[in-house]
Amino acid sequence: MEYLQTQELTYSYHKEPPLTLALDGVTLGIGKGEFVALLGHNGCGKSTLAKQFNALILPSGGTVFVDSMDTKDQSLTFEIRRQVGLVQQNPDNQLVASVVEEDVAFGPENIGVPPGEIREQVDAALKAVGMYEYRTHAPHKLSGGQKQRVAIAGILAMQPACIVLDEPTAMLDPRGRREVLETVWKLNREKGITVVLITHYMEEAAQADRVVVMDRGKVLLDGTPRQVFSQVDLLKEHALDVPQATELMALLRREGCEVPNDVLTAEECTKVLEGLLGGTQTG
Amino acid sequence: MVRDITLGQFLPGDSLMHRLDPRAKLGLTLSVIVFIFVAGNFLGLAVMTGLVFLGMAVSGVSIGRYLKSLKVVLLVVLFTSLLNLFYGGGEVLWEWGFLRITWGGVSNSIFVAVRIIVLIFASSVLTFTTSPTQLTDALERLMKPLSLIRVPVHEIAMMMTIALRFIPTLLEETDKIMNAQKARGADMESGGILKRVKALVPVLVPLFVSSFRRAYELATAMECRCYRGGKGRTKMKILHMKARDYISCGVAAAAGAGVILLRIFITHPYL
Structure with a gap:
């Protein structure tokens, strides 16, 4: 069993029929230390899945295991939430205290960590996201990206094994988005924290170890970014985007050019185009 | 513009008054206020005034700031002392119809004015040198014994913390909504008071709706961070009473004792 494991997971927000299933038989395993991007258009069930991972909502059918702990066992809820942290979209609505360091201390305080250790964990967490210099500032005076990093x-101060981020960059400007993503990447690489990143930005997803695409409560595609984004037609059919570079390649292929279908980044794309143009010039 | 608002009147600094334990400061201010009312004569009031002036001196805040804090209550001071002028007995100084000013009235009116002014100064010392966060913290700790009689002390403190946190956010949002409504042609500046109050409805409705959405999201975020009420909670910052806190409490206690003694033993009408 993987670190995060769902088995035939179904969930409905309605208690009585007609039941519309937000999750419809999801079986998914996410290993320790993985960086997984979760994609899908609005209402596909990705946020619902995120809330299942830390027992904010419980399965209507099937099971969710976090480190072999069944989320339905309410005696384990506290431990599960300690291990799996959830970061939401709007940073304004996640901060509790009017001083940055006191807000970061909120989690450890709830867990009941002794005061001296809280200080260490708070300082370490603030340094890890690069906000240590702002520890005595008021949150409402920070930029969106800074707030999201706080x-x-x-979450980090609770020393979780896994962080689930539900569209953490949706409300940020490009600079804030970069700040937040770089932070998340660093946490994954340096601290081995498992990351589940829900996003609308294909470029963000293209950098992940693994991409899971959801549609109507089901897993549509699951694989490396190259495997997933090479299926341009299938993704378009489900009203999903692919990274711009991939899309350009798909259009070129349709016009009869011989280009690979697993190009993800702008750099790869330039290289292919250079090859293509260089070839036509000499030939 | 709204982003720059500061809550309360806190002026950051590093004076002796700033460094006092907020619990001690809160306790001191409350007892000073009580003793200002206990003081029944000018000598007692002078002792308390001296104590408050001492507090102002070690607060490192300029006297101008304190005088500014009086501006709001200036009318109250003038009104009450004017009323008091016509009460009291003793030698009559001036008379016109039913209006009569006596020595007793003059002394009463000065007494009341000084009392209000010193009260304002005393509470300003507290609010100028203590951040709202520290104040909440002190309140929570001072009210702790009340949890024995089932007062939800932790919950009250938590509500205050969240309120403080969200006041600037909601102000910013109000500003945004007002601009959005103005952009759609809403007129909020002209007309009588009734018309203006009515114009606020389209601002308040979206503000309420969004506040509830925020509350819901905040509750989710708090649950994600293992919040389950005050049970089993620890604190990062622990307050320690130091020598300076005990000394200042001692000074205040001495002044209080002085006020009581003066009240008992001095009975001269104008002292």
Whole structure:
């Protein structure tokens, strides 16, 4: 069994029929230390899945295991939430205190960590997200990206094994988005924290170890970014985007050019185009 | 513009008054206020005034700031002392119809004015040198014994913390909504008071709706961070009473004792 494991997971927000299933038989395993991007258009069930991972909502059918702990066992809820932190979209609505360091201390305080250790964990968490210099500032005076990093620090101070981020960059400007993503990547690489990143930005997803695409409560595709994004037609059919570079390649292929179908980044794309143009010039 | 608002009147600093334990400061201010009312004569009031002036001196805040804090209550001071002027007995100084000013009235009116002014100064010392966060913290700890009689002390403190946190956020949002409504042609500046109050409805409705959404998301975020009420909670910052806190409490206690003694033993009408 993987670190995060769902088995035939179904969930409905309605208690009585007609039941519309937000999750419809999801079986998915996410290993320790993985960086997984979760994609899908609005209402596909990805946020619902995120909330299942730390027992904020419980399965209507099937099971969810976090480190072999069944989320339905309410005596384990506290331990599960300690291990799996959830960062939401709006940073403003996640911060509790009016001083940055006191907000970050909120989690450890709830867990009951002794005061001296809280200080260490808070400082370490703030340094990890690069917000240590702002520890005495008021959250409402920070930029969106900074606020979101404080929110991540608040989760990090609880020393979780896994962080689930539900569209953490949706409300940020490009700079804030870069700050937050770089932070998340660093946490994954340096601290081995398992990351589940829900996003609308294909470029963000293209960098992940693994991409899971959801549609109507089911897993549509699951594989490396190259495997997933090479299926341009299937993704388009389900009203999903692919990274711009991949899309350009798909269009070129349709016009009869011989280009690979697993190009993800702008750099790879330039290289292929150079090859293509160089070839036509000499030939 | 809204982003720059500061809550309360806190002026960051590093004076002796700033460094006092917030619990001690809160306790001191409350007892000073009580003793200002206990003081029944000018000598007792002078002792308390001296104590408050001492507090102002070690707060490192300029006297101008304190005088500014009086501006709001200036009318109250003038009104109450004017009323008091016509009460009291003793030698009559001036008379016109039913209005009569006596020595007793003059002394009463000065007494009341000084009392209000010193009260304002005393509470300003507290609010100028203590951040709202520290104040909440002190309140929570001072009220702790009340949890024995089932007062939800932790919950009250938590509500205050969240309120403090969200006041600037909601102000910013109000500003945004007002601009959005103005952009759609809403007129909020003209008309009588009734018309203006009515114009606020389209601002308040979206503000309420979004506040509830925020509350819901905040509750989720708090649950994600293992919040389950005050049970089993620890604190990062622990307050320690130091020598300076005990000394200042001692000074205040001495002044209080002085006020009581003066009240008992001095009975001269104008002292």
